[in-house]
Amino acid sequence: MGLNCSIEWTDHSANLWWGCTHHGPGCLNCYAELLAKRVGGQRWGSLWGPDRPRRYIAGWRSTLNGAVRIAREKRRRQMVFINDMSDLFEDPDKHTGPMINDHGETLNIHNRQIATTTGWDPLRISHLVDMFFESLNDYPSLIFQLLTKRPNRTLEVLKSQATRLGVVSFPNVWLGTSINELNDKAKADILSLTQSRAFVDKLFVSYEPATGPCDLRGLPDLTLSSLDWIITGGESGHDARLFDLDWMHQTQTQASAANIAVFNKQLGSNPLQRDEITFVNGTKHADISGWPPILRVRDFPISNEEFTFVS
C-alpha cells in the first residue's frame, strides 16, 4: 500500500484539491463525495457543486516528494493517482465557489504563494492545474495517472499547457477515462480520450464500477489500437449494483487480443457468480487469490525495465 492510498492499480494518490461537481450517472455513488462528507462535512460543508468550496490540499508536493523517496529506495518508478478526490479536468470556468483551507478560510494566491492574505487574487482551480503541469518535469521517477470523467476537455487542457510550458508532450503522464459499460456515451468519451494520444505516454480506460457489459467490438479499430490499458471492476459499498463476472472475462479476452494490458481490480460487493469465489477477504472482493483463476490478471502497460528508477 502506498502513501494515502489503497487503490490496487496505483502506488500512491495525491490531491491538489477535494471537491467536484456531478457529471452524469457515473457520479451517482461518488465515493469521494461520501468520504469528504465523513471526514470534514462538519467543518467545510459540502464540497460538491459548481458554487461550493473546494478544499486545497497543501501537502500535495510533500506526497510527491515522499513517492520519490520510495522510488529511490525500491529502485522502481512509482505511480501516483492524481486527484482521486476530485477531477483534474473539471472546467474552472464553471466553478464559482472559493478555494478554502482546512479551517474553511478562503485562500488567495500571489506569485505562486498561497495564503489567506487579503489583496491577493482568489485561488482558483486553474492556478492549481497550472502548478501541477509546471511540476511534472521535477518528477521523472513518478508516473502520473490522471483519470477523468471529462475526456472532452483533455485535449484542450493538454494542448494549452504544452504550449504554455514550451513542451511537445508529458512523457510521465498516463491519461484515462471512466466508463460503466460500453454505451454510446462511453464510446464518445473513449473517442475524445484518444484525441489526446500525442500528449501523453499511455491512454487507459477504467471500466469501473461496471454496471453493464463492455464489448470492445463496439469500438472502431483505430480507437481500440490507441488504448494501452484497461482496468475492470465491480461496484463496492452497501448499494453496489450487480456485477457479472462474464463481463470482466469478455473485456479481458478482447483487450488481450488487441494487445491492451488488463488490470482486473475487484469483483465488487455484489458479484453475480458468488459461488465461483472461493475465498473472501474484505467486502469488495479485491483479493485475487479467491477469484476464478482465469480472472486473476493484473498487468500494467509498461514492462519491468520501464518501471526501473530514473533520477
Ligand code: SF4
Ligand atoms: S467526476 Fe469523479 S469526483 Fe467528480 S463527482 Fe464524478 S465521480 Fe465524483
